[in-house]
Amino acid sequence: AQTVTQSQPEMSVQEAETVTLSCTYDTSExxxxxxxxxxxxxxxxxxxxxxxxxxxxxxxxxRFSVNFQKAAKSFSLKIxxxxxxxxxMYFCAYRRGYGGATNKLIFGTGTLLAVQP
Amino acid sequence: xxxxxxSSRYLVKRTGEKVFLECVQDMDHENMFWxxxxxxxxxxLIYFSYDVKMKEKGDIPExxxxxxxxxxxxxxxxxxxxxxxxxxxxxxSSLWGVPGANVLTFGAGSRLTVL
Numbered sequence: 001a002q003t004v005t006q007s008q009p010e011m012s013v014q015e016a017e018t019v020t021l022s023c024t025y026d027t028s029e030x031x032x033x034x035x036x037x038x039x040x041x042x043x044x045x046x047x048x049x050x051x052x053x054x055x056x057x058x059x060x061x062x063r064f065s066v067n068f069q070k071a072a073k074s075f076s077l078k079i080x081x082x083x084x085x086x087x088x089m090y091f092c093a094y095r096r097g098y099g100g101a102t103n104k105l106i107f108g109t110g111t112l113l114a115v116q117p
Numbered sequence: 118x119x120x121x122x123x124s125s126r127y128l129v130k131r132t133g134e135k136v137f138l139e140c141v142q143d144m145d146h147e148n149m150f151w152x153x154x155x156x157x158x159x160x161x162l163i164y165f166s167y168d169v170k171m172k173e174k175g176d177i178p179e180x181x182x183x184x185x186x187x188x189x190x191x192x193x194x195x196x197x198x199x200x201x202x203x204x205x206x207x208x209x210s211s212l213w214g215v216p217g218a219n220v221l222t223f224g225a226g227s228r229l230t231v232l
Contacts (some may be wrong), residue, residue: 009157035220045207045223046122091159104150104175105221110157 002027004094006108013082014116020067021077021111023092031097034068034075035105039089047092051075053097079113087115120144122153123224125206130231136195138227140208149191149213150221151175151183154205163206198231205229 020105025034036048051059051068058066059092067076079086088095092108124139142149148167152160162175164183172183180202184192191210195202205228209221 005158037221044225045209045221047191050220057120088124104162104165107152107160109157 002029002094002096002106004106004108006092006111008111009109010114012111012114012116013079013086015049015082015084017082018078018080019082019113021079021090021092021113023075023077023108025073025092025094027094027096029096033095033097034062034066035093035095036066036075036077037091037093037107038086039110040085040089041088046090049077050054058083082115084115084117087113089113118134120224121208121210121224122204123150123227125227126225128227128229129151129202129231130198132199132231134198134231136198136210136229136231138193138195138206138229140191140193140220140224141189142191142208142210142212143189145188146222147188148210149185150209150211151191152209153177153192154207154226160207161218163193186219193228198229200231203229203231 004019005024011073034051038048039045039047063080065078089110091110093105095105121142150165151163152159162178166185168171182194205226207222208225210219
């Protein structure tokens with residue numbers, strides 16, 4: 001069975017600095033997708049970034065980028081120029097790439113990021 | 118601009134009560150999901166549905182049931198609420214059949230307390 005591990009329950013970063021959140025996963029599949037979701041306090045969970053396993057290039061969305069190491073089964077999220085609005089719980093998630101509609105996302109336990117002014 | 122709406126943000130119920138959590142999406146998504154979120158455990162899938170009247174068990178279905186009579190609505194039912202079902206419940210939806218998609222759109226969550 002696939003598992004997703006986030007080993008950092010809490011992180012803290014100074015405003016304008018860079019922070020990296022770690023995620024590792026375990027799978028025997030070769031085709032899959034990885035996601036980072038953000039859950040701000042008392043607000044809806046939203047997608048931050050997505051990575052297809054078959055793509056070697058790391059995904060980037062503005063200040064958010066990933067370091068995808070397929071062989072090491074590692075998928076870290078880097079937040080550059082951290083802003084107060086980045087304070088949130090961040091979840092790493094895995095989805096098998098084939099199998100159609102019934103594929104489900106498997107989530108890690110989350111990392112709570114605090115941004116210090 | 119709200120796309121996935123959960124009917125109640127906060128509920129307080131008594132042990133043994135029947136509880137309904139409602140979720141409505143306006144994006145014409147085929148897939149709908151109910152997750153439970155607990156500190157230190159992340160999100161765990163309770164049930165999901167990929168079509169009207171279709172449902173599949175997730176990882177922790179015990180003590181829950183679901184109903185999907187219309188495409189836009191997915192209900193989670195606690196037949197007899199227990200204190201260990203105190204939690205945050207998240208509804209989500211996604212498209213079907215788009216390769217590489219399955220990006221979930223979440224509702225705001227329903228925090229249930231069972232006394």
